[in-house]
Amino acid sequence: MVDVERSSGQVMNLGGREGSSGSLRGSESLLGYDTSNDIPMTTPSTVIPPSDFELAPNQDADDKLGLYIDLSNVKNPQPIQGSTTGPTDPGPRTQAYDRLNSDIFIPPTTDFGDVPNAKWPFGLSANRHGLAGAGWARQQNTDQIPTATAMAGVNMRLSPNAYRELHWHKDGEWALMLNGSVRIQAVNEDGQTFVDDLTQGDVWFFPQGVPHSIQAFEDGCEFLLVFNSGDFSEDNTFLLSELMERTPKSVVAKNFRTSVQTFDKLPDGQLWIFPGTAAPSDIADQTVVGDAGQLPQSQAYSYHFSKQEPYTVPGGSIKIIDPSTFPIADTFSAALITVEPGAMREMHWHTVSDEWTYFLQGNARLTVYSAPASSRTFDFSAGDVGYVPVPNAHYLENTGTETLMFLEVLQASKYSDISVNQWLGLTAKQVVKDHLNVDDAFLATLPKVKTYVVPGNKNLSTTNFTGTPL
Structure with missing residues (x-):
């Protein structure tokens, strides 16, 4: 017999070949309408007693306030809300998911209706590994978030000196360096060349069809890629290795005006991510220029975003990069x-655009409001992707103890949004008053300038605002 230990410490007998007994199937007498009393039905309680679980801070507060409930450090978290004594959850369940998604497990009472999923952790994406430990990549597309039709993301790691091989895409590739440093190279359709070295916080972009390569320096690197199509797949990239392997060797030789023996040692299969020879420290040693020259600076494929100073406001900061x-x-x-x-x-x-969000640091919650009367709240941590279709309203609240950092990406010619604060601040006061039944003191706080981030009390168990009025 095969015994498996349950999370509760009990043992479940799953049966097995050795020493088996009994029958594989029961008899027809076990069908409905059991009138026999041979085996009395047992009715054990499914309610978890208070001694077997803990309530998190804010969990017993007025549920109409919608305060954040942090389940990360409580024993046996239960979906209890406000002053109610239930319901409890006897399982089976994965408590780690409940702890990470308290606003799904215990949704605010303002959540209502049907809002599609807006979250995907890269940690649940299949992680494809390159050759000989050279790196890996994992992706998010419409397979993971069906509503994410405008953009898809890839999280990629290159080991020291490794390459993302020469390749091109049918979609545009926008990237943010997460750590380490790389050298990127590309050639456009006019024969203009481009090469640059980038580090943490910098950005690159390769237009669709433009061939390029990425090589990590000796410190290795990790970066985030965003593509302008929700069904993009990293597995469908056009690769130099595949181009050579899938074209008749005689044609390849004719194309390059050489003998077929020149290509006797072509790679067998895709390179994709593979170990490489260390790049020279002097970028000039790998700068190749033809008759068309180098790509003009105004059309450069990189932007040293790491050197841009942020715009700071009470409660946070923002840096914008757009065309x-x-x-x-x-x-x-x-x-x-x-x-x-x-x-x-x-x-x-x-x-004008859906929002694709990547969380780099900290913890947050986001509520998506979708017309006419639906909303749903999601929790995020570093490595998660969020997606909000246009023009659904939302916010992002820092629910942790460290600075929250995230990237908002739009498919738009200019970064822009509608601020609810500014909207009401630029609307006639009597109109706002008639709509919301608020007093003049509140109306006086409404800003006419967009604030992007608003400060708040670090103690999330209170609704008292202690920052500087807007």
């Missing part, structure tokens, strides 16, 4: 935002 400063990425606009503990990215929506 006004990075023209080659003509459909990509992005903002790198920090939010201090207790503060929040103000309530807003975008007018």
Whole structure:
């Protein structure tokens, strides 16, 4: 017999070949309408007694306030809300998921209706490994978030000196360096060349069809890729190795005006991510220039975003990059935002594009409001992807104890949003008063300038605002 230990410490007998007994199937007498009393039905309680679990801070607060409930450090978390004594969850379940997604496990009472999933952790994506430990990549597309039709993401790691082989895509590739450093190279359709060295916080963009390569320096690297199609797949990249392998060798030789023996040692199969020879430290040693020259700076494929100073506001900061400063990425606009503990990215929506969000640091929650009467709240941590279709309203609240940092990416020629604060601040006061039944003191706090981030109390168990009025 095969015994498997349950999480409760009990042992479940799953049966097995050796020493088996009994029958594989029961008799027809076990069908419904059991009138026999041979085996009395047992009715054990399914309610978890209070001694077997703990309540998190805010869990017994007025549920109408919608305070954040942090289940990360409580024993046997239960979906109890407000002053109620239930329901409890006897399982089976994976408590780690409940701890990470408290706003799904115990949704705010304001959540209502049907809002599609807006979250995907890269940690649940299949991790494809390159050759000989050279790196890996994992992706998110419409297979993971079906509503994410406008953008898809890839998280890629290159070991020291490793290559992402020469390749091209049918979609545009926008990238943010997460750590380490790389050298990127590309050639456009006019024969203009481009080579640059990038480090943590920098950005690159390769237009669709433009061939390019990426090589890590001796420190290795990790980066985030965003593509302007929700069904993009990293596995469908056009590769130099595949181009050579899938074209008749005689044709390849004729193309390069050489003998077929020249290509006797072509790689067998894809290179994709593979070990490489260390790049020379002097970039000039790998700068190749033809008759068409180098790509003009105004059309550069990289932007040293790491050197851009942020715009700071009470409670956080924001850095924006869009075609006004990075023209080659003509459909990509992005903002790198920090939010201090207790503060929040103000309530807003975008007018022309879905929002693809990547969380670099900290913890947050986000509520998506979808017309006419639906909303749903999600929890995020570093490595998660969020997605909000246009023009659904949302916010991002820092629910942790460290600075929250995330990237908002749009398919737009300019980064923009509608701020709920600014909208009401620029609307006649009597109109706002008639709509919301608020007093004049509140109306006086409404800003006429967009704030992006609003400060708040670091103690999430209170609704008292202790920051500087807007």
